[in-house]
Amino acid sequence: MPELPEVETTRRGLEPWVTGRTLKATRTYQRSLRWPIQAPESLNGATINGLYRRGKYLLFDLDLGIGNSGTLIVHLGMSGSLRVLPLDTPRLKHDHFDLHVDGPRIAGGSDQGSLIRLNDPRRFGCVLYQSGADAEVHPLLAHLGVEPLGNEFSGEYLFQRSRHRKLAVKNFIMDGKIVVGVGNIYAAESLFLAGIRPIVPAGKVSRQAYADLSDRIQSVLSNAIRQGGTTLRDFVGSDGKPGYFQQSLYVYGREGQPCRVCMTRLKGITIGARSSVYCPNCQRRSGFQPPKLDVAG
Ligand SMILES: [Zn+2]
Numbered sequence: 001m002p003e004l005p006e007v008e009t010t011r012r013g014l015e016p017w018v019t020g021r022t023l024k025a026t027r028t029y030q031r032s033l034r035w036p037i038q039a040p041e042s043l044n045g046a047t048i049n050g051l052y053r054r055g056k057y058l059l060f061d062l063d064l065g066i067g068n069s070g071t072l073i074v075h076l077g078m079s080g081s082l083r084v085l086p087l088d089t090p091r092l093k094h095d096h097f098d099l100h101v102d103g104p105r106i107a108g109g110s111d112q113g114s115l116i117r118l119n120d121p122r123r124f125g126c127v128l129y130q131s132g133a134d135a136e137v138h139p140l141l142a143h144l145g146v147e148p149l150g151n152e153f154s155g156e157y158l159f160q161r162s163r164h165r166k167l168a169v170k171n172f173i174m175d176g177k178i179v180v181g182v183g184n185i186y187a188a189e190s191l192f193l194a195g196i197r198p199i200v201p202a203g204k205v206s207r208q209a210y211a212d213l214s215d216r217i218q219s220v221l222s223n224a225i226r227q228g229g230t231t232l233r234d235f236v237g238s239d240g241k242p243g244y245f246q247q248s249l250y251v252y253g254r255e256g257q258p259c260r261v262c263m264t265r266l267k268g269i270t271i272g273a274r275s276s277v278y279c280p281n282c283q284r285r286s287g288f289q290p291p292k293l294d295v296a297g
Contacts, residue, residue, distance in 0.1 A: 001077075001078050001079070001183070002056065002076040002077075002080065002081070003056070003181065003183040003185065003186065003224075004055070004056055004148070004180070004181030004182075004183065004186075004221060005186075005221055005224035005225045005227075005228055006076075006224075006228060007053060007056045007057075007058060007076060007181075008053055008225050008228070009225060009228030010058065010076070010081070010082055011051055011052070011053045011058055013084075014051055014058075014082060014084065014116060015050075015051050017084045017101065017103065017114060017116065018048045018051050018060065018099075018101055018116065019048060019049070019050050019051060020047070020048065020049075021047070021048050021101040021102055021103050022045065022046070022047055022048075022101065022102045023043055023044065023045070023046045023047070023048055023060075023062065023099060023100070023101055024044065024045070024100045024101065024102055024113065025044050025100045026039040026043060026044070026097070026098065026099055026100070027097070027098040027100065028096070028097050029091060029095060029096050029097065029098075030096040030097075030123070032123065033077070033096065033120065033123050033124070033125050033126050033127065034075075034077060034123065034124050034125060034126045035126050035128060037096070037097055037126075037127045037128075038127065038128045038129040039072065039097070039127060039129060040129060042064065043062060043064070043070070043072070043129070045064075045065070046062040046063060046064045046065070046070075047062070047063040047065075048060055048061065048062060048063075048101065049061040049062065049063050049069075054135075054136065054141055054144060054147075054180070055141075055144050055147075055176065055180035055181050056075060056076070056180070056181055057073050057074065057075050057140065057141060058073070058074040058075070058076075058082070059071050059072070059073055059074075059135050060072040060073075060074070060099075061135070068131075069131075069132065069133045070129060070130060070131040070132065071129070071130045071135035071138075072099075072127060072128075072129055073126070073127070073128045073129070073130060073135060073138060073140065073141070074118070074125070074126070074127050074128075075125050075126045075140075076120070076125050077120055077122060077123070077124030077125030077126070078122045078124040078125075079120055079121045079122040079124070079125075080118060080119065080120035080124075080125035081118075081119050081120070082116055082117065082118055082119075083116070083117055083119070084114050084115070084116060085114060085115045085116075085117050086107075086114065086115070087100065087112075087113055087114060087115055089115060089117070092119070093121075094119050094120060094121040095117055095118070095119050096118050096119070096120055096123070097117070097118040097127055098115045098116065098117050098118070099115065099116040099117075100113060100114075100115055101113055101114055101115075101116060128140070143177055144176060144177070144180050145175070145176055145177050145178045145179045145180050146178075146179055146180070147179075147180060147181070148179050148180065148181055148182060148217050148218060148221055149218060149221060149222065153179055153214060153217075153218070154211075154214055155207065155208075155210040155211030155212070155213065155214040155215070156207070156210070156211075157214070158172075158173070158178075158179075158205075158210040158213065158214055159205075159206075159207045159210040159211075161178055162202040162203050162205060162210070163203055164203050165201065165202040165203045166201045166202070166203060167201065167202055168198060168199045168200065168201065168202065168271045168272070169191065169196060169197075169198060169199075169200050169201070169202045169205050169213075170187050170188070170191060170198035170199070170271055170274075170276055171202075171271060171272055171274075172202035173187050173190070173191075173213070173217065174187050179217075181221070182217055182221075184252070184274055184276075185249070185252045186217065186220050186221060186224070188251050188252045188276055188277060188278070189216075189220050189249060189250055189251060189252055190213060190216040190217040190220050191213065191216075191278065191283065192250045192251045192278065192279060192282065192283060193212075193216040193219075193220070193250070194209060194212040194213040194215075194216045195209075195212070195282055195283055195284065196209055196212075196213060196283055197278055197280075197283040197284065198269070198271060198276045198278050198283070199269060199271055199276075250279075251266055251277045251278055251279060252277060253277070254266050254277055255267065255268035255275075255277045256268070259279040259281065259282060261279070261282055262279065262281045262282055264279055264280060264281040264282070266278065266279055267279075267280050
């Protein structure tokens with residue numbers, strides 16, 4: 001599933017192809033995604049002012065002229081991807097939606113401009129439209145928590161929001177109303193690096209442990225984005241796949257295997273409906289003794 005780093009990598013890959021370009025047309029092949037695709041004809045001819053991200057939503061900021069603006073909101077769901085392709089690229093199975101943007105001819109293309117094409121085998125993604133200057137009034141965006149790589153996110157923020165909360169700290173940091181985009185992999189790895197046991201009630205985690213945890217969340221996500229950045233060229237062309245996260249993992253998916261730090265056998269537990277793996281030695285409780293690790297990747 002595309003997680004926040006993959007979505008941010010997608011944004012960075014597409015940005016130079018869409019910013020300042022004219023949206024000449026959209027084409028919908030399969031309207032039935034998670035919700036029916038919304039791409040009104042009035043968008044044809046709009047200028048794409050920029051491509052932004054909020055959580056795992058990509059926001060195409062559109063200038064429709066005479067003071068009108070709007071935003072196309074795209075989510076990649078479980079299996080979606082967006083790629084830049086030559087205009088005459090044949091549609092493949094699971095290609096559901098195109099943005100046709102003007103611009104220079106791209107390698108292999110026979111015409112000016114390019115396609116930004118959405119492929120989504122499982123169709124849990126969406127393409128929705130919000131009119132007006134502020135996309136964040138859209139119901140899908142209005143209640144999102146802070147950005148983990150933004151200025152509002154910090155250990156103090158997590159500490160304050162978690163007081164008297166009994167849910168497991170892992171579920172707390174995965175709650176999109178608190179902070180967006182901390183998926184299961186990133187939560188498990190960050191908790192390991194901060195030395196915090198995932199099942200500890202969020203309200204019991206110390207201020208210092210949250211300071212460590214917020215640092216780890218940011219470094220784990222940043223590393224993943226940096227790794228994705230090495231495969232940006234794959235967004236252009238017909239045969240590449242977006243370069244998803246392949247960082248070596250400490251705990252995620254490693255139940256029963258030895259801890260990479262202390263060789264203790266990693267344990268699996270179920271928290272809520274999710275399986276979680278942790279090191280009973282390195283993750284003692286509330287992060288008072290985080291393992292000395294360098295995650296620079
Ligand atoms: Zn360990």
